[in-house]
Each structure stands twice: as structure tokens, then as C-alpha cells.
Amino acid sequence: MVEGYLEFEKPLAELERRISELRQMNAVENGVNLSDDIQRLEKKLARMRRDLYSGLNRWQRTQIARHPLRPYTLDYIQILMKDFIELHGDRCFGDDRSIVGGTAWFHEKPIMVIGHQKGRNTKEKVSRNFGMPHPEGYRKALRLMKLAERFHLPILTLVDTPGAFPGIEAEERGQAEAIARNLIEMSDLTVPVVTVITGEGGSGGALALAVANRVLMLENSIYSVISPEGCAAILWKSQDYAKDAAEAMKLTARDSLDNGIVEEVIKEPLGGAHLDYQETALNVGEVVWKHLEELSALTPEELVEDRWAKFRRIGIFRDEAGR
Amino acid sequence: MSWFRKRSAPPEKSDSRKVVVPEGLWIKCDNCGEIVYSKEIERNLKTCPKCDYHFRISAKERIRLLEDPGTFEEFDARILSEDPLNFRDSQKYRDRIKNAVKKTGLNEAVLSGTCTLDGLKIVLVVFDFFFLGGSMASVVGEKVTRAVERAIQEKCGIVVISSSGGARMQEGALSLMQMAKTSAALARLRRAGLPFISVLTDPTTGGVTASFAMLGDVNLAEPKALIGFAGPRVIEQTIRQELPEGFQRSEFLLEHGMIDKVVSRKELKKTIVALLKAFKNQ
Numbered sequence: 001m002v003e004g005y006l007e008f009e010k011p012l013a014e015l016e017r018r019i020s021e022l023r024q025m026n027a028v029e030n031g032v033n034l035s036d037d038i039q040r041l042e043k044k045l046a047r048m049r050r051d052l053y054s055g056l057n058r059w060q061r062t063q064i065a066r067h068p069l070r071p072y073t074l075d076y077i078q079i080l081m082k083d084f085i086e087l088h089g090d091r092c093f094g095d096d097r098s099i100v101g102g103t104a105w106f107h108e109k110p111i112m113v114i115g116h117q118k119g120r121n122t123k124e125k126v127s128r129n130f131g132m133p134h135p136e137g138y139r140k141a142l143r144l145m146k147l148a149e150r151f152h153l154p155i156l157t158l159v160d161t162p163g164a165f166p167g168i169e170a171e172e173r174g175q176a177e178a179i180a181r182n183l184i185e186m187s188d189l190t191v192p193v194v195t196v197i198t199g200e201g202g203s204g205g206a207l208a209l210a211v212a213n214r215v216l217m218l219e220n221s222i223y224s225v226i227s228p229e230g231c232a233a234i235l236w237k238s239q240d241y242a243k244d245a246a247e248a249m250k251l252t253a254r255d256s257l258d259n260g261i262v263e264e265v266i267k268e269p270l271g272g273a274h275l276d277y278q279e280t281a282l283n284v285g286e287v288v289w290k291h292l293e294e295l296s297a298l299t300p301e302e303l304v305e306d307r308w309a310k311f312r313r314i315g316i317f318r319d320e321a322g323r
Numbered sequence: 324m325s326w327f328r329k330r331s332a333p334p335e336k337s338d339s340r341k342v343v344v345p346e347g348l349w350i351k352c353d354n355c356g357e358i359v360y361s362k363e364i365e366r367n368l369k370t371c372p373k374c375d376y377h378f379r380i381s382a383k384e385r386i387r388l389l390e391d392p393g394t395f396e397e398f399d400a401r402i403l404s405e406d407p408l409n410f411r412d413s414q415k416y417r418d419r420i421k422n423a424v425k426k427t428g429l430n431e432a433v434l435s436g437t438c439t440l441d442g443l444k445i446v447l448v449v450f451d452f453f454f455l456g457g458s459m460a461s462v463v464g465e466k467v468t469r470a471v472e473r474a475i476q477e478k479c480g481i482v483v484i485s486s487s488g489g490a491r492m493q494e495g496a497l498s499l500m501q502m503a504k505t506s507a508a509l510a511r512l513r514r515a516g517l518p519f520i521s522v523l524t525d526p527t528t529g530g531v532t533a534s535f536a537m538l539g540d541v542n543l544a545e546p547k548a549l550i551g552f553a554g555p556r557v558i559e560q561t562i563r564q565e566l567p568e569g570f571q572r573s574e575f576l577l578e579h580g581m582i583d584k585v586v587s588r589k590e591l592k593k594t595i596v597a598l599l600k601a602f603k604n605q
Contacts, residue, residue, distance in 0.1 A: 164533075183507070236413065251495060315497060315504065316494075
């Protein structure tokens with residue numbers, strides 16, 4: 001299978017392989033002209049792509065959100081920002097490499113940027129713990145946010161994590177407290193905070209960086225209370241029902257927008273962010289900048305109230321007593 | 324007659340911490356396996372007189388144990404769950420709610436209201452684990468948030484007794500967002516200078532622990548309660564190791580600095596009152 005293709009993209013991969021074979025033959029064998037065939041197949045390919053990606057189900061989007069070639073935080077920083085200085089450590093226990101953060105210049109202005117970072121190769125994946133933070137990761141993130149607040153820097157967080165790491169040490173060092181602390185402290189920050197869910201918005205590990213004035217999602221990212229596999233294991237008694245769980249939990253960007261959880265969905269290149277880092281990052285940059293500009297008009301008190309109002313109204317229920 | 328006497332089997336330790344069925348005259352303790360007279364357990368505030376095991380209790384029982392008799396006045400009783408995602412696994416979410424209502428006589432997994440403790444007015448929020456595992460979705464998040472707002476309005480402290488499996492999956496990310504909503508409400512309580520006493524009881528895990536339950540100005544826990552973020556089974560599956568004895572129990576959290584004090588049920592009211600009085604003395 002061609003690298004970077006997902007299971008449901010197999011027909012596309014197959015067609016692409018045939019086209020490239022024809023191209024080679026066309027170049028080698030001068031006698032035959034295959035250009036017409038190639039053109040015809042390329043048209044077919046474009047049509048197939050459009051059809052496939054316009055009708056993605058929630059499980060397919062989950063797979064794109066988790067694509068191993070999907071751009072990560074450091075990719076966005078590299079394309080969108082200048083002079084990034086990574087800052088390390090929580091000043092309590094250690095430096096969690098599954099979260100990166102530091103100062104950078106965005107549109108000629110200083111910003112604090114913080115995000116989850118998954119690894120590319122096996123070694124890096126392990127050292128970054130597959131983007132699953134320990135408590136020191138959240139605490140580092142909070143330290144950097146408080147630092148930003150002191151020096152009036154806006155904060156951008158980029159979220160892409162399967163979730164908090166379920167391990168003995170993480171519990172010993174109080175990951176519940178670390179996540180909870182971020183929730184209360186982020187809600188109280190007096191500078192603009194914008195979050196983009198870029199890939200997997202996995203439960204508490206995601207939310208700990210996402211109590212923002214504006215929460216935006218890339219088109220194929222997901223935001224959920226538990227992984228589809230975890231949900232399936234509990235409610236369907238088997239991980240094999242992950243696809244059903246993904247459907248039931250309504251975890252796509254579009255769903256989140258409909259349920260009032262996020263403010264805007266950011267477009268991805270057809271087929272997913274991994275196909276064009278540049279285009280994806282520029283889309284993200286444009287929308288983030290728009291929201292930061294809007295928020296820059298608010299006073300510190302208004303920023304806190306704006307964030308409170310955003311989260312205060314989330315929830316769907318019936319109030320028979322009225323209010 | 325045989326030469327060797329068969330050694331008696333060690334007392335059975337059950338992991339399934341089931342609640343006491345109040346009908347029976349005699350009850351076998353889930354922890355030590357002793358057979359105890361049920362009236363004695365009742366008298367002992369639903370703890371085992373032999374081993375001090377704290378049985379799980381319903382929200383209503385909890386309120387009765389804490390309030391000054393007859394002072395609890397519930398508010399927000401008519402906030403009811405919708406089914407925003409139209410969620411269905413082996414069962415419809417709507418049916419799960421209906422069954423839980425029938426089973427517990429409650430509308431949702433949390434009761435909130437005002438009452439006095441030794442004459443001190445407080446807002447009291449109590450989780451009921453028997454209602455869908457005390458899980459938090461839109462209604463629970465809203466009720467907790469309104470309770471915090473009520474405390475601010477009435478200028479009094481708030482006590483939350485948690486017992487919850489965490490965020491409720493059937494409302495997806497809406498449940499997750501309740502963690503942020505309730506925690507943000509506590510930031511406002513903090514600004515108002517009012518105290519929040521969080522009491523963690525067996526079990527408190529997931530999104531409830533990772534939001535308001537860990538944010539008490541004082542965090543108290545009942546003895547041997549399971550308290551954590553990730554559930555023990557999930558951790559075991561991830562690291563493929565057996566978990567150490569006592570892992571994620573109250574005493575473990577005390578040792579790791581995550582809670583202020585382990586308090587037995589008999590001492591709970593006294594402890595809460597003493598703390599609230601200390602904080603009130605400005």
C-alpha cells in the first residue's frame with residue numbers, strides 16, 4: 001500500500017498507482033502515446049476524490065484526524081511564526097515533551113504558543129509519549145500561560161492528543177488535579193486565548209489546554225469525551241465497535257459547531273491536512289489572526305467575562321421550572 | 324477422621340463494592356466479609372462496625388446524615404436530561420435515564436439545595452452513584468454551576484459530596500465541557516471570597532475528579548474511597564502490569580499530597596463545620 005493512505009482510501013491509492021505506471025510506460029516506450037488514457041484516469045481520480053471526501057463518515061474523519069502524517073504543533077509554528085523560543089519544564093518535576101510551548105512572533109507581534117506534540121518516527125513518538133501528557137505537561141502549559149498573562153501576550157494553544165496518559169506515575173503526581181487546575185486558571189486569564197483543535201481533541205488531556213475565548217476546529221479534527229475505542233469497550237463491551245461509538249458520540253468539527261462547543265470550523269485541503277501543510281497552516285493562521293484581532297479590543301475583565309459566558313451556556317437540557 | 328484439618332478459606336474480599344440491601348436483617352460486609360446485624364450498620368452511619376468499611380450511600384441518605392434535621396431545601400429539581408445526540412448503544416440513552424429515574428426516585432445524578440450545618444448556612448451538592456454511576460452530563464454540570472452561583476448570591480460556602488464515574492459518554496463533548504463550566508464557576512466563587520469544601524467519596528473518578536472535585540479549598544475524602552482520573556482497569560490494560568495495593572485509594576492520595584484529610588463518615592459533619600467556621604472568621 002502506498003504510504004500515507006488509509007484503509008478507506010485504497011481505491012484512490014490503486015488508481016494513483018495505475019496512473020503513475022502509465023506515466024512511466026509513456027515515458028519509456030516512445031511508440032505508444034498514453035496521454036489520453038492518463039488524462040482520462042486523472043479526471044476519474046479527481047471525481048473519486050471529491051465523492052469520497054465529501055461523504056466522509058465520523059470514523060473516517062477520526063482516522064484522518066489521527067493520520068501519522070498530519071501536521072503537528074511544531075509544523076504550524078514553523079510555517080506561521082518567527083523566532084520561536086521553546087521553553088521547558090514545569091518547575092516541579094520535569095519537562096513533558098508531549099506538550100511544547102514558548103514565545104514566538106505571529107504577524108509581527110509576540111505571542112505565547114502552546115500545543116501537544118506527537119512524534120514522527122518511533123523514537124520520537126516514544127519520547128513524546130504519543131502526545132499523551134503527564135501532569136508536568138499541563139503544569140508546564142499553565143506556567144507558560146501565567147507567564148504570558150504577566151507580560152500581556154495573547155495565547156494560542158493547538159490541541160492534538162489521544163488524551164491524558166493512563167499510568168501509575170501520572171496518577172501519583174495528580175493528573176486529575178493538574179487538569180482541573182488548568183481549567184480554573186485558564187478560565188481566569190486576563191489575556192486573549194484562542195484554541196485550535198488540529199487533530200485529536202481527546203478528553204481531559206485536550207480540554208486542559210482548551211478553556212479559550214474562541215475554540216476552533218480543523219475540518220477533520222475530532223473532539224470527544226472519551227476515545228471511540230474506550231467508549232465502545234465500555235458501552236458495547238468490545239473495541240470492535242469503535243466505528244459505532246464514533247458515530248454515536250458525534251465527535252466531528254461540524255457536530256461540535258452544531259452543539260455550540262466551538263466557534264468556527266477551519267477548512268482543510270481536500271483529503272486532509274497532511275496533503276498540504278502550507279495550505280492548512282495558512283488557513284489556520286488566517287482564522288486565528290481574525291479572532292485574536294477581535295479579542296484584542298476587549299479589556300482584561302471583558303476577556304474573563306467573555307470566556308465565562310462562552311462556557312456558561314454550553315449544555316443541552318430541559319428546565320421545567322424555567323428561569 | 325483425617326490427619327489434617329482443612330484450613331478455613333481466607334475471608335472473601337470482593338472487588339464489587341455493592342451497596343447494602345437494606346431489607347436483610349444480616350449483612351455481609353463487602354470488605355471484611357463479616358456478617359453484621361443490619362441495624363448496627365445503620366446506627367453506624369452505614370459503615371462496618373468491624374472494619375470501618377464505608378458503604379456507598381444514596382444522595383438522600385447522605386443529606387440526612389449531614390443536614391441539621393429538616394433544613395435541606397432542594398433547588399433546581401426540575402432540570403431534566405434531554406438526549407441531545409440521540410445516543411444509542413445496546414440501549415437508548417433515553418431508556419437508561421428512565422430506568423435510573425425509576426430505580427433511584429431522582430431526576431438526575433445530583434441533588435442540590437441549601438441547608439444548615441450546626442446552624443451555618445451552606446449550599447450542599449450531593450452526587451448519587453446509583454443514578455447512572457453519578458456521571459456528569461449537561462444537567463449535572465448545569466446544577467453544579469447553578470449551585471456555585473447560588474452560593475455566591477447567598478454569600479455562603481458550598482460543600483460538594485462527589486461520587487461519580489466521571490463525564491457521561493452519552494452526551495459526548497457536551498459532557499466534557501461541563502468540566503470547564505463547573506471549574507470556571509469556581510473561579511468566580513474564589514473571587515467572591517467564599518469557601519468550597521470538596522468531599523470525595525467512593526468512587527470519584529474521571530472528569531469529576533479532573534474538574535471541581537479536586538478544586539476544593541479543602542479536599543476531604545472518606546476512608547478507602549477509590550479516587551483517580553483514569554480507571555484502574557484502563558491503567559492495567561495500558562501498562563500491562565498489576566497495580567500496587569491501595570493504589571488510587573484515599574490514603575494513597577493523602578500520601579501523594581492530593582487531599583487534605585481522610586475523614587470517616589462519623590467525623591465528616593464536625594470537620595466541615597470546623598473548617599467553614601475557621602474560614603468565616605475574617
